[in-house]
Amino acid sequence: MSSQDDVAADAVRPQPTPETGTLRERVLEWADSEVFKGAISLGPILLLLTVFYAVPVALLLVYSIFVEDPFASGLTFEHFSRFVDVSAITSLQFSELSYVRLLGRSIGIAVIVTVLSLVISYPITYYLGQHAPERWKIALVMLVIIPFWTSYLIRTYAWIPILSNNGFINSALTTVGLPSLPLLNNYVGSIIGLVYVFVPFTILPLYASMEGLDSSLIEAARDLGASRWEAFREVVFPLTLPGALAGGVFVFIKTAAAYVTPSLLGGTSGRMYAQVIETQFGTAFNWNFGAALAVILVVVVLGTIWIAMRWGIDVKGSRGLGGGGL
Amino acid sequence: MNTIQSPYDIVASHSAQPIDINTTISYHTTVDMPIGKQSRRRFLTATGGAAALGTVAGCLGGSDDDTVNYFSWGAYIDDSWIQPFEEDTGITVNTETYESNADAINQIETAPEGTYDVWTPSAPGADFERAYQNDLLEPINLDNVPGWDEHIFEEMKLDDFWFDDELYAVPMTFGFDGAVYNHEEVGDLGDEISYDVLWDDEYAGEITSRDDAATQIWTAAKYLGQDPDEPEDLDAIADALNEHVDLVNTYWTSSAESIQIFQQGEASIGTSWDGAYHRLAAEDEPVSLAFWEEGTIGWIDSFCIARGSENKEEAEQFIDYMISEVPRAWFEGPEYIVVSDAVDYTDEELDEYNLEMALENTEFPAYNTDDQIQTYDEIWTDVTV
Structure with a gap:
């Protein structure tokens, strides 16, 4: 030093x-x-x-x-007590806890988006890190980054003509005689939009982990009789977990507080917590309650991540890979 | 393309930049300096410093010269009506946009006094009342606004613009939260519809209405036959809104969003601003506009003078110009009804905009107290979650 x-x-x-x-x-x-x-x-x-x-x-x-x-x-x-209405809890009227329900839904959507992003990222980064020809790697990684050159807002708007009732998907479905699917203005729309926007944020850290992964370990596992799935479960997954966690935590934090995507694509059933915070600062002029809602979001998100990280370390421990951290 | 049309509002409001006098200042400060290698740093420093000073001066209103700081919705800011004023009077108009009344109120409250001279909240209404009660308005001297007597529609000179015998708002544009429907989907429903359709199973999944607690409670009260300004049974209103939400495809928050909802076939009937209808009709969408039988919510965007204005007379001059000299250009721009006879509406326009009926059929919701806003907000949050 x-x-x-x-x-x-x-x-x-x-x-x-x-x-x-x-x-x-x-x-x-x-x-x-x-x-x-x-x-x-x-x-x-x-x-x-x-x-x-x-x-x-x-x-x-x-x-x-x-x-x-x-x-x-x-x-x-x-x-804070307006958020957790004690009288509703004591009278077991849990349906009255609208802010808690909304936060629960936002966290649920965030978990779904995080898991989907990782599921999509794994095969892509496995190919990129392990099999892609060296001279194509840069170009392929660029393909992941290029969407960032366009505004988040425009990219989200672009989903509207794809998902709407008159949109590409539903026009195609009705043309071949299938019933149309409600994809826009509900939580499905929110989830699709959020996964699309955040997948690159899981791909990039996971790619870094995949690139560093020694392919001879996979070969050794296969030589010793592991199936493809077992090799993934016992070797690839634990060794890339740090990358997956880094990307996953980032996506989870961003998604739990998402505002633009659910506003444009989510409709009523896809409404998320940040939209209610905005209402408090904007139309309701109740900055204090809005601030309390924001503080609660920060605490709950950090708490969820803390629990998930502990759980993540336990997963490693149960595979006999803990401690060393590799 | 449809999708390009939808974000238009957002893009438009950002593209209206404040008129930049700073570049001119920095140019003059540096033009005499030798442009050599060594002087480049000094050049940049001087430019930066001058630009910074210019910015500060611009922010503080620059009351030495004749200026008006005009703070408005993006749609109301355009060179085609601001430039002639600057040329005629020598007054410089600095412009800045906001996206909602709440946004404007928050900015005027937090900016130093004198930052803004003229602004254009929706008045009458809760936000205008809030602006008055939070002391964000200056009274307007009608001696400097002869256009008030000469041009403003009598129907639009509301008592609500006055507090303690002083005038605080001059109306400029007017519109309403009407009924819009796709006549190819639902047939011809005439030009007066009951709020019952918003609770009609026949339109389940095809309804859209405004995502706004106060508007929803006002509408549900009308539907249930209660007094919309003092609803007596909020439980019944909450129940009604819970039924309504099951039939709704989605709620809209902006004109652009409601346009897109109809264009994309998400909804075939619902509430929307008349401006959104005119834009849809201009694109040959099969839509019709109607009034609500029980009462249609109207809005007026009005000129107000911001607290602490240091250019009050210039501001009044600007307001008078906007309602007397250029309403025609201005009506043809954003295509809202401008409430001045200086627009000189043609018969076709009177017909198309249904002006007489619009002025007769609209109501302006009363001011809601903070407690009411909180109660309404809780009901609305509970309904939509």
Whole structure:
């Protein structure tokens, strides 16, 4: 490490005593100190994160615990209790817990989208990482990235004429005499749109894992009598799990808070939690309740990921691959 | 193509950029400097600094020169009616767009006073009342707006624009949340329809209505025969909305979205703004427009002056110009009804826009208190989840 080199250099360099050091020497010494270097290199990013990330998140927390204007009105937990209506729980009227139901649905959709994204990503990245000819690899990976050159909004809009009642899929179905399928303005539309947008985010980290996977391990497993499925289950899956988890966690977080896709494709049954947060800030002018809803989302999503990560590590452990982390 | 048409609103509102005086300033500051290799850094610094200063000045309103800071919906901002005003009066109009009344209110509340002069909330209505109560409006001096007496439709001079004998809004455009239906799918239903159709099993899965708590509760109250502004039985309204949601294909939040829903065949009947109907009809979609028997919700977008305006007289001059000099161009642009006789509507247009009937048949929902908004929002969230 360079810090060790610096320490060694400092030991060799004659140390000026505070009495004899001129101002210039003291300034130079200070400029050479670890504290100063640390502040210079870390400072800007710390400042950036504080101003644009920590402060807004802290403000969200602050808003969520005041009746109205922060510090100008009383402290309260009414916004959180509005989310979890205790009287509805005690009277066993669980259907009255509409915000909880909505959050449950959003988390459910996020889980489905994450799993589907991984299921789609595995064969693609397996081919890319293990079998694709070297000279085509870059081009194939580019194909995954190219959609990002177009706006997320436009790509989501593009699904409307594909999924709608008069759209490509349903026109094709009715032409051959099949009944049309309701694909747009319900949760199916949300899920299709979200999987489409987020699949690249599972492909890229999983591809990195697949590329690093030693193909002789798969050959060894096959030589020792493992079927293709067993080889995948015992070798490929555990060894690529870090990539899958990295991509999966990212997709899960983004999907649980999705706003644009469910607004455009989800209709009523595909409505998601972030849309209700938006309503609180926009039409309902209740920033405090909106902030409380956002805080709850952050806590629930982080909690879900924490549980999933623990579960993920256990999966590795049960395969005898834990600890080493490979 | 249909799909290109749908996002039009969003694209349009972004494309209307504020008029940029900053580039001019930075050009003049740097034009005398030698353009050599060494001076490039100084050049860039000076340009950046001047641009930054210009931006700050622009944000603060730049009240030294004659300017009006006009803050509006994208559809109401266009050079074809703003440029002539600038040329005639020498007043510079800086423009900025917003996407919803709530968006505008939030911005005016948080921006420094004097950032905006003229803005155009929907008034009367809950958001206009909120703007007044949160002290976001300045009274308008009618002496500077002669067009009010000369041109504005009498039907549109509502008492709701006045607080304590002072005028706070001048109406500009008008429309309503009418009934739109695909006459090829559901047949000819005439030009007055009952809200019953929104609860009719016959149209299950083909209905669309607006995703807005206050509108839905107002509509359900009308359907049940309750007072829409003071509904007495909210449980019955919640039950009715729960029945309605089962028949709905999807709800819409914007004009563009409702257009797309009809174009894509997702819905064949429902509520929509008259502006959306005119756009659909212009594309030869088989749609018809009708009023609701029980009462149709109307809206008016109005000119208001923002709190702390430092260019109040110029703002009034601009408002007068917009209702007196250019309504024709302006009506032909966004195609909303402009409530000024200076538009000089032709007979065909009066017929097409059904102007007389529209002015007669619309109602403006009363202001909802914060408690009401919260209650309505809870009912609506519960229905749609």
